[in-house]
Amino acid sequence: MKTLYRRVLQPVLFKCNPETMHDLFVVIGEFAGKYAPLRALVSALYEYRGKDISKTVDGITYRTPVLLSAGFDNNGRLTRILRHMSFGGEEIGSVTARPCEGNLPPRLTRLIRNKSLIVYKGLRNDGVDALIGRLRRTPRTPSYVLGISIARTNTKEVNATVEAGIEDYAEAFRKLNESGMGDYYTVNISCPNSFGGETFADPKLFPRLMAELAKSEWLKPVYIKMPINAPWEDFAKLLDTADKHGVEGVIIGNLNKNYADLDHPEDAPKEFRGGLSGKPCFKLSNELIRRTRLAYGKRFTIIGVGGILTPEDAMEKFRAGADLVQMITGMIMGHPGLMKEICEKYAEVYGGRS
Ligand SMILES: Cc1cc2nc3c(=O)[nH]c(=O)nc-3n(C[C@H](O)[C@H](O)[C@H](O)COP(=O)(O)O)c2cc1C
Numbered sequence: 001m002k003t004l005y006r007r008v009l010q011p012v013l014f015k016c017n018p019e020t021m022h023d024l025f026v027v028i029g030e031f032a033g034k035y036a037p038l039r040a041l042v043s044a045l046y047e048y049r050g051k052d053i054s055k056t057v058d059g060i061t062y063r064t065p066v067l068l069s070a071g072f073d074n075n076g077r078l079t080r081i082l083r084h085m086s087f088g089g090e091e092i093g094s095v096t097a098r099p100c101e102g103n104l105p106p107r108l109t110r111l112i113r114n115k116s117l118i119v120y121k122g123l124r125n126d127g128v129d130a131l132i133g134r135l136r137r138t139p140r141t142p143s144y145v146l147g148i149s150i151a152r153t154n155t156k157e158v159n160a161t162v163e164a165g166i167e168d169y170a171e172a173f174r175k176l177n178e179s180g181m182g183d184y185y186t187v188n189i190s191c192p193n194s195f196g197g198e199t200f201a202d203p204k205l206f207p208r209l210m211a212e213l214a215k216s217e218w219l220k221p222v223y224i225k226m227p228i229n230a231p232w233e234d235f236a237k238l239l240d241t242a243d244k245h246g247v248e249g250v251i252i253g254n255l256n257k258n259y260a261d262l263d264h265p266e267d268a269p270k271e272f273r274g275g276l277s278g279k280p281c282f283k284l285s286n287e288l289i290r291r292t293r294l295a296y297g298k299r300f301t302i303i304g305v306g307g308i309l310t311p312e313d314a315m316e317k318f319r320a321g322a323d324l325v326q327m328i329t330g331m332i333m334g335h336p337g338l339m340k341e342i343c344e345k346y347a348e349v350y351g352g353r354s
Pocket residue numbers: 069070071072093094108117119121123149188191225253254255276277278279281305306307308326327328329330
């Protein structure tokens with residue numbers, strides 16, 4: 001099945017526009033999630049059924065420690081199918097207070113021999129109200145965790161001032177808390193593709209955002225999606241602020257802005273056209289996971305993400321100190337059975353309870 005997919009289907013899919021392919025996958029995945037026979041078919045092909053590898057983190061039990069990272073299921077349409085592809089949960093979003101068209105195309109570019117995507121989506125999503133409505137109407141999949149990531153609406157008005165940006169985050173956060181939807185919330189401060197840049201990844205401005213968010217009652221664990229190009233001094237300052245505000249964990253991390261980290265930088269445009277996912281994120285994120293674990297011990301839950309392309313890559317993230325892992329690009333550049341293979345490897349390495 002894997003060979004057939006990689007030799008026959010994937011080369012055809014890679015000839016099509018990447019954003020169209022992504023949209024098509026979401027339509028098919030949402031459709032398949034609605035019907036039990038289709039869910040059973042996907043499950044028969046791709047669902048992990050080995051030893052118990054469930055893990056409880058911040059009071060939330062994950063059936064498998066492998067999650068879909070933010071940005072693939074922006075609008076929460078795939079919540080009924082992904083469990084059957086061995087994901088223990090997903091991070092929906094990033095969602096914003098207002099609906100947002102995102103940037104002008106091309107919003108997604110494949111760099112195949114670099115095992116990377118250039119992501120220029122610019123937080124394209126239907127907005128938090130639509131997401132809450134959709135999640136209310138959709139039956140919950142048992143043993144499948146839903147995190148929800150929030151970001152600042154990517155429009156010129158909202159990005160005009162720091163105050164407007166803070167109020168925008170706070171509105172989305174408040175609405176989610178009030179709705180009770182989702183199992184954990186992530187504050188994404190590190191999207192490299194929006195008008196205003198990563199305002200709140202600035203250690204001087206991040207405390208202002210957190211002080212405002214602290215005014216809402218937090219009923220779920222809160223995580224911060226961290227930048228991976230920040231120098232350690234700045235990164236540690238962000239962690240100190242997160243610590244001060246009782247944030248449970250950090251997701252390390254977001255896209256890589258440095259095109260020189262590609263194996264073949266000549267494949268990328270000269271001008272910055274979005275952050276890089278996949279392989280160019282792997283070492284940077286592992287290093288930051290390691291340093292965070294070393295410097296802060298068990299203070300933070302760490303979700304490791306960036307460049308997991310093989311089961312061994314996922315093990316490297318766990319060895320570096322991650323409690324859970326997230327991924328997107330490996331599934332696209334690899335094959336849809338990769339998550340199951342990661343779970344099997346995890347059971348082999350970490351035992352699992354049979
Ligand atoms: C198409 C796409 C869209 C993304 N959008 C978001 C987003 O909205 N919010 C976010 O926090 N990260 C976003 N990311 C970053 C991913 O969540 C992840 O941090 C990054 O891709 C590295 O993981 P990977 O190498 O497994 O893809 C996006 C990534 C991709 C590929």
